Amino acid sequence: MAMVKCLVCGAVFEAGAEVCPVCGVGPEHFVAVEEEPARQRGTDRRFLVLGGGIAALSAAQAIRGQDESCSIVMLAAETIPPYARPMLTKGLSGSLEESRLLLHPESWYAEQRIHLLTGQEVTAIDTAAREVRCASGLTMTYDQLIYALGAQCFVPPIPGSTLPHVTAIRSLADARKVRQEAGHAQCAAVIGGGVLGLEAAWAMKQLGLRVTVLEVAPQLMGRQLDAGTSAMLAQRLAGLDMDVRLGASITEITPEAVRLADGAEIPADIVLVSAGVRANIAPAQAAGIQCGRAVLVDDHMRTSVPGIFACGDCAELNGVNMALWSEAQNQGRTAGVNAAGGDAVCPPENGALVLNALNTTLFAIGDCGKGALAYKVVTQPGKKPDSYARYWFSDGTLRGAILSGDLSSMARVTQLVQDGAEEQAVL
Ligand SMILES: Cc1cc2nc3c(=O)[nH]c(=O)nc-3n(C[C@H](O)[C@H](O)[C@H](O)COP(=O)(O)OP(=O)(O)OC[C@H]3O[C@@H](n4cnc5c(N)ncnc54)[C@H](O)[C@@H]3O)c2cc1C
Incomplete structure (x- = not known):
């Protein structure tokens, strides 16, 4: 199957997509990705992958890429196959049509076994017996386990x-509600002025609602953006x-409003909460796998228990989970390759984010x-009115950048930041 990589956000997906399922940019930002040939045949190893998100799917896919005959089982709480969560x-x-959100049709899983x-x-998880139990009563044994239970x-x-009108959007069911x-x-009322809060606020505005964004910090998207x-x-x-x-x-949410400490009462018959995530670590913790805020992993995605790998929003590598x-x-992908006996090191994350809302980018x-x-901060005007590129250098090296209103140089800027380009190569 032909795959492409989005040069902007790094997502890898099937060729032929009209837009990147993660950041929404067009095919001019895609490059072809070569598939690694499968290495092993004739094994009867049992791989169990916990979770039904992109981390679990990537791990399962990588295992199949390494081992043509092993058994791969994914256990996922949601009732639909993995989908493009950022599109919610x-x-x-x-x-919110399911067919447009699914990363692969159901038939693909059968084809990939x-x-x-x-x-x-x-x-x-019983690490001694190498056994996993589900709420349904199902019990599965494994040789290698991938823990990819994500976050909430x-x-x-x-x-x-x-209250029933308060929702935090994590699943397709939440978004449909x-x-x-x-x-x-x-x-x-949208609680949280980060990128997801602003996307949700913009959607509510487009649906004709009066919208208020409530942010506890002194600025919007404070994790990524400068004050200006x-x-x-x-x-x-x-x-x-x-x-x-x-x-x-915020002091209280009532069925009709959100009350603030300054006495303001914000009318709201829908309240959306976008205040960050918490890793799903309870089964790992109970099984004695070392956890911090998430499951602790090394750069091979190995946990503290041999034979168990963790990845995605539920994993913490060098104290970080973006x-x-x-x-x-x-x-x-790294967890899958290594669980199957390979030797892959997880590539560094560039933390790229796109906001395509509010009639701007x-x-x-x-x-x-x-x-x-x-x-050292340098701002250059962009090609469109009011657009700009802003660069952050230290010791003459590019550390980060913001493009506002004109994203035509996104792929170039991504490469420059990843390369740690020198100032003269950027400006
Ligand atoms: C609305 C929204 C918009 C986003 N937009 C962006 C964006 O623009 N760019 C970006 O880079 N990132 C974005 N993200 C973040 C991105 O979607 C996540 O980083 C990514 O989905 C993490 O994948 P994951 O597989 O680790 O976890 P998840 O996607 O959380 O998947 C974990 C899966 O495990 C399942 N699970 C949990 N517990 C159990 C259990 N006990 N048993 C079985 N299954 C279980 C869950 O149901 C879920 O299906 C967005 C997230 C949301 C919610």
């Missing part, structure tokens, strides 16, 4: 956060008649002044 907010104002068991929630949304324990509720709602770009974004929201409250401290698609995909990659370095 990007496509929220659209139809990957046994995908959906609707199976893993509850326990963090919902701050605000009074009222469990919000889509349905939006049909008879007038106003939405954030301020520009806040102005853009205001210009689109969307309310933005920065430094917002919870990004390309990171989960690369880690999944933004691209941020690398360290845009958030580290502890002494930075």
Whole structure:
């Protein structure tokens, strides 16, 4: 099967896609990826892959790439095959059709001899017996285990956060619930002004709702953007008649409103929470696998227990988990190759993010002044009105960049940041 890689976000997917399923850029940013030939035949090893996201899928695919005859079983709690999770907010104002979201049709799993068991929630791992148990009563044994249970949304324990009109979008079921509720709602409050919060807010606006974005920090997308770009974004929201409250401290959610500490009452018959994620580590912890905020892994995706690998949003490599698609995909592939006996090292993650909403486009990659370095910041006007490229250098080396309003140089900038280009090569 022909595969391509998106030069912007690093996602790898089947050739022929009209847009990247992760960052939404077009085919001019895709390059062909060569497939590795399968290495081993005639083994009867049993690989068990826990999870049904991109990390699990990439691991299963990599195992099959290494071993033509082994048994591969995936256990996934959701009832549909792996899909493009990033499209849940990007496509929220659209139809959320399953056929457009699936990464592979069901027939693909049969062709690859990957046994995908959906609707199976893993509850326990017995590392001594090499056995996994599910809530359904199903028990499976393994020779090598991939732990790829992802993450779930963090919902701050605000009074009222469990009310039925409060949703954090992680699954297709969540997105469909919000889509349905939006049909008879007038106003939405979005808690969290990060990239996913802004995508969801924009979708609500496009569906005709009055929208308020509530961000506890003093700026929008504070993890990626400098103060100037954030301020520009806040102005853009205001210009689109969307309310933005920065430094917002929420005291309560009621069925009709979100209350703030300053006494403000934000009307909301839908409340969307986008306040980060927490890794799904409970089964790993209970099994005695070492965890920090997520399952601890080395650069081969090995956990503290021999024969068990972890990858994706549930894994922590060198104290870091960016919870990004390309990171989960690369880690999944690395875990799969190594579980099958290969020797792969996980490539570094560039942290690239695209915001394609609010009638604008933004691209941020690398360290845009958030580290502890002494930075030199250079801004160059772009080709379109009000567009710009902003670069962060330290010691003459490019560390990060933001493109605002004109993403035509995204692929070049991605390469420059990845290469740690010298200042004169960039400007
Ligand atoms: C709305 C949204 C938009 C996003 N947009 C972007 C973006 O633009 N760019 C980007 O890089 N990243 C984006 N992300 C993040 C990206 O989707 C994740 O980093 C990626 O999906 C992580 O993949 P994963 O396989 O590690 O975990 P997940 O996608 O969380 O998959 C884990 C799977 O395991 C299943 N599972 C959990 N517990 C169990 C259990 N006990 N038993 C069995 N199965 C279980 C879950 O149901 C899930 O199917 C977005 C995420 C969301 C939610």
